[in-house]
Amino acid sequence: MPVSSPPPAPRPTPTDAFPTSTSQTQAETESILLQHIPSNADAKQGLAKQSHMQFLVRSLVQGFPSRYTSQDASQPWLLFWTIQAFSALQVGLDPGNKQRIVDKIMAAQHPDGGFGGGPGQAAHLLPTYASICTLAIVGRPGPGGGWDQINRKKMYDFFMSLKQPDGSFLVAHHAEVDVRGIYCLLVTATLLDLLTPELVSGTASFVASCQTYEGGFSSASQPYYAATPSPSPSPPPSSTSDSTTSAKHARRLLEKPRPPLGEAHGGYTFCALAAWVLLLPFRETEGEQDAQPKIDVGNLLRWLVMMQGTEIELGGFKGRTNKLVDGCYSWWCGGAFALLEALGVGGAGSSAPPAGPSSGEEEEWDDMDGKMVFYRVRFAPDTQAARLIDTLFNRKALQEYILYAGQHPAGGLRDKPPKNADAYHTLYCLSGLSAAQHRISVATSRREQLRKAWVAGASQDTKISESTLPEEVRMKVFQEALAWTEEEGGSLIVGGTENRVSLIMFFAFTRRMQNATHPVFNLTITHSEGLMSYFYGQNLPPRAK
Amino acid sequence: MPSLVSASSTSLQEEPALYAERPEWNDVTPLSQYEDAAPIAPIFYSAEYKDATDYFRGIVKTGEKSERVLQLTESIIRLNPAHYSAWQYRYETLLALDSPVDVELKLMDELAVSFLKTYQVWHHRRLLLMLTRKPAPELKFIAASLKVDAKNYHTWSYRQWLLAFFNDDDLWAGELDFVDAMLTQDVRNNSAWHHRFFVVFQSGLREGETDRARIIRRELTFVKQNISLVANNPSAWNYLRGILDTKDLPYSRVEEFVRPYALTTHDSTTDLVDLENPPPPPGAQLPCPAAIEFLADIHEKEGGKDRILLASELWRSLADEHDMIRKKYWEYRIREALKRVK
Numbered sequence: 001m002p003v004s005s006p007p008p009a010p011r012p013t014p015t016d017a018f019p020t021s022t023s024q025t026q027a028e029t030e031s032i033l034l035q036h037i038p039s040n041a042d043a044k045q046g047l048a049k050q051s052h053m054q055f056l057v058r059s060l061v062q063g064f065p066s067r068y069t070s071q072d073a074s075q076p077w078l079l080f081w082t083i084q085a086f087s088a089l090q091v092g093l094d095p096g097n098k099q100r101i102v103d104k105i106m107a108a109q110h111p112d113g114g115f116g117g118g119p120g121q122a123a124h125l126l127p128t129y130a131s132i133c134t135l136a137i138v139g140r141p142g143p144g145g146g147w148d149q150i151n152r153k154k155m156y157d158f159f160m161s162l163k164q165p166d167g168s169f170l171v172a173h174h175a176e177v178d179v180r181g182i183y184c185l186l187v188t189a190t191l192l193d194l195l196t197p198e199l200v201s202g203t204a205s206f207v208a209s210c211q212t213y214e215g216g217f218s219s220a221s222q223p224y225y226a227a228t229p230s231p232s233p234s235p236p237p238s239s240t241s242d243s244t245t246s247a248k249h250a251r252r253l254l255e256k257p258r259p260p261l262g263e264a265h266g267g268y269t270f271c272a273l274a275a276w277v278l279l280l281p282f283r284e285t286e287g288e289q290d291a292q293p294k295i296d297v298g299n300l301l302r303w304l305v306m307m308q309g310t311e312i313e314l315g316g317f318k319g320r321t322n323k324l325v326d327g328c329y330s331w332w333c334g335g336a337f338a339l340l341e342a343l344g345v346g347g348a349g350s351s352a353p354p355a356g357p358s359s360g361e362e363e364e365w366d367d368m369d370g371k372m373v374f375y376r377v378r379f380a381p382d383t384q385a386a387r388l389i390d391t392l393f394n395r396k397a398l399q400e401y402i403l404y405a406g407q408h409p410a411g412g413l414r415d416k417p418p419k420n421a422d423a424y425h426t427l428y429c430l431s432g433l434s435a436a437q438h439r440i441s442v443a444t445s446r447r448e449q450l451r452k453a454w455v456a457g458a459s460q461d462t463k464i465s466e467s468t469l470p471e472e473v474r475m476k477v478f479q480e481a482l483a484w485t486e487e488e489g490g491s492l493i494v495g496g497t498e499n500r501v502s503l504i505m506f507f508a509f510t511r512r513m514q515n516a517t518h519p520v521f522n523l524t525i526t527h528s529e530g531l532m533s534y535f536y537g538q539n540l541p542p543r544a545k
Numbered sequence: 546m547p548s549l550v551s552a553s554s555t556s557l558q559e560e561p562a563l564y565a566e567r568p569e570w571n572d573v574t575p576l577s578q579y580e581d582a583a584p585i586a587p588i589f590y591s592a593e594y595k596d597a598t599d600y601f602r603g604i605v606k607t608g609e610k611s612e613r614v615l616q617l618t619e620s621i622i623r624l625n626p627a628h629y630s631a632w633q634y635r636y637e638t639l640l641a642l643d644s645p646v647d648v649e650l651k652l653m654d655e656l657a658v659s660f661l662k663t664y665q666v667w668h669h670r671r672l673l674l675m676l677t678r679k680p681a682p683e684l685k686f687i688a689a690s691l692k693v694d695a696k697n698y699h700t701w702s703y704r705q706w707l708l709a710f711f712n713d714d715d716l717w718a719g720e721l722d723f724v725d726a727m728l729t730q731d732v733r734n735n736s737a738w739h740h741r742f743f744v745v746f747q748s749g750l751r752e753g754e755t756d757r758a759r760i761i762r763r764e765l766t767f768v769k770q771n772i773s774l775v776a777n778n779p780s781a782w783n784y785l786r787g788i789l790d791t792k793d794l795p796y797s798r799v800e801e802f803v804r805p806y807a808l809t810t811h812d813s814t815t816d817l818v819d820l821e822n823p824p825p826p827p828g829a830q831l832p833c834p835a836a837i838e839f840l841a842d843i844h845e846k847e848g849g850k851d852r853i854l855l856a857s858e859l860w861r862s863l864a865d866e867h868d869m870i871r872k873k874y875w876e877y878r879i880r881e882a883l884k885r886v887k
Contacts, residue, residue: 014777018775018826021695070626071588119602120605121628174636213784214783214787219698222706260747263738322779392877
């Protein structure tokens with residue numbers, strides 16, 4: 001192979017000879033990141049799986065240093081970040097440690113439903129998600145296994161007690177409304193078969209109202225109400241009391257104004273979009289098409305691609321316009337592209353290079369100076385393989401950011417150099433890496449298999465509400481959640497196969513483990529299947545080879 | 546990560562004894578967190594934190610709401626402002642005691658500055674404001690705290706909530722001046738741009754704002770002038786798009802303005818100053834990818850085969866030269882646009 005000269009140094013973000021504090025911090029970050037671009041083939045950096053694993057094991061076994069006191073109200077999160085990162089690294093846990101984790105999670109269940117940040121803490125939607133997802137990984141049915149000790153009825157009542165007249169939810173009693181909470185609630189309710197029409201009524205339109213003019217989503221929106229029946233020109237200020245029942249009947253939510261509070265943001269955008277996807281099964285059954293809430297998918301796509309930093313930022317993602325790249329947005333932004341595919345945007349087949357004005361060159365995925373080896377080295381532009389490899393974001397660059405800037409030399413992953421690693425960034429960098437390496441989409445064939453195998457009426461015994469889901473919708477929820485499938489031939493691994501996370505594993509040629517990250521839940525597909533098939537009382541048909 | 550150091554106002558003389566050592570807390574049974582002596586993945590708490598939270602669990606169990614609960618929750622909050630249960634219980638206690646809200650607000654003034662990045666300080670403030678219903682002094686407080694952290698998400702959304710919730714003309718009156726001041730400090734502050742959009746377009750009509758055509762002209766002039774100050778400012782370009790999108794105006798309305806920003810060199814052939822279309826400043830690094838993208842969008846929206854081909858050429862130049870990181874996206878735009886003219 002001929003040795004070519006190294007590529008020219010990437011262009012700094014233009015400052016137009018007008019520095020401000022934003023451009024100054026940006027320039028400082030760029031100069032640090034520049035030092036992390038490998039200068040030659042020898043400097044190429046693999047994914048240090050072993051040292052990341054040791055970083056995680058250390059916290060799990062020895063514990064977290066005292067600066068983690070700030071996470072005392074997020075203990076289920078610490079466990080979730082740690083063991084879901086294990087899943088990405090294909091590390092399993094022994095039964096003894098699994099049991100200890102189950103026990104710790106169950107100690108955070110609140111007597112009145114939901115989970116808190118730790119024992120004796122109030123129930124809150126965020127640790128509830130983290131607890132249920134952790135139980136999906138380490139729990140099991142039966143005594144002490146966690147799954148049968150989840151109080152679903154009380155959890156449902158807790159959820160309903162947080163519901164606001166505008167379709168949103170408080171994250172906890174007396175607490176704030178935001179779309180992270182809505183995401184956490186909908187994931188939990190989907191996994192545990194807790195969805196009902198009354199639970200989700202108005203929620204999709206709340207989510208839609210959080211989309212800002214930039215295309216991404218904000219934390220929440222502010223409702224305005226009119227006294228029924230006639231709308232008043234200047235709406236009275238709303239009282240955001242926790243008790244919704246009386247308010248619900250007294251006031252009418254105005255369609256406008258309903259302003260987003262806060263600018264478009266990567267974390268909120270992921271949560272809003274994932275919530276939107278989870279609510280899709282409810283759409284067709286709800287009245288007229290025109291009356292349904294809408295989001296601007298094109299503007300959302302544009303905002304998401306604009307969040308990817310340029311070459312000098314190593315292709316990492318930022319969370320807001322004119323802010324800095326941060327490894328965690330590898331998942332919040334990078335992971336959102338698979339969700340867009342569920343909305344029909346950028347799926348395999350739509351991303352083949354255009355036939356229009358030609359670039360006059362063929363794609364080459366092997367890097368010029370040979371420092372990178374790709375899983376699939378090159379392809380002709382029009383093939384099916386090309387369509388599988390292409391994504392609307394730069395999946396190669398994102399992997400480079402994570403590998404070169406995201407890894408802390410002492411183990412664990414991070415926001416950006418020179419910061420320390422932590423459990424949160426370790427997971428979301430690895431999940432982002434998985435999203436960039438693999439192609440996951442809703443497979444029509446799998447959906448069909450699930451439909452055929454569906455057993456109507458099977459479920460957990462407890463009746464959770466008078467409001468029940470039509471069986472058709474319940475089946476759809478199940479199907480759509482579990483039809484996500486990794487596309488074979490859709491992988492692109494920067495640095496060679498040893499950097500692969502979230503491997504598909506085969507067992508004795510009969511059962512296929514889908515270890516790829518579920519784009520909505522951030523669990524492996526296998527763990528999602530295990531928990532959902534249990535709570536929906538379904539047997540999963542084997543995946544076709 | 547919030548700073549724990551700056552929060553401490555205790556001096557050596559009043560070194561707080563552990564709650565376990567205070568006689569007035571004798572009647573409370575502290576509850577340790579786990580029955581299991583060695584739970585997996587423990588956090589190594591300080592003795593002070595462990596003590597306070599043990600007593601907090603004890604209090605929660607008995608349901609006591611008293612003055613000393615305010616002291617205890619404050620201790621916890623100072624050590625860990627993200628302890629939402631302590632905040633929640635504190636709020637319930639304030640209500641139960643009918644405690645003076647202005648005293649609490651004063652404490653919050655101090656804590657907000659120390660713990661700017663936690664959700665709870667800002668939300669607690671909201672709860673208090675719903676009780677006092679005196680929003681006016683808050684604007685100044687928020688402005689001061691934005692001096693410390695000009696892009697703080699919670700601070701900005703708190704300001705927006707305050708304006709929308711109380712929805713009082715006097716409150717809104719100074720907002721555009723406020724945004725101007727923030728953007729003068731840093732024209733790249735996207736939070737300030739978002740705030741402007743919120744104030745002008747998303748909060749209903751107020752006195753003096755009813756002439757929408759005039760407002761749109763004013764906003765277009767505002768954003769153009771700012772682009773003419775710093776050409777490569779995605780916040781400003783997004784704002785320009787936002788105005789046109791929200792009012793359903795054709796992008797072509799600003800074509801003449803955008804064009805020079807998409808050129809490779811400054812056009813110095815004219816000395817005329819066109820106030821409608823302020824030119825790129827001498828220091829601007831051209832071409833500006835945002836302008837190329839904008840021009841392409843103008844062509845695409847105008848439609849027709851010729852225009853689509855022009856748009857495609859611009860997208861191609863982004864894909865191959867000016868914005869290569871997004872190559873696949875620009876190619877996607879070409880493909881989608883061409884589909885529609887087939």
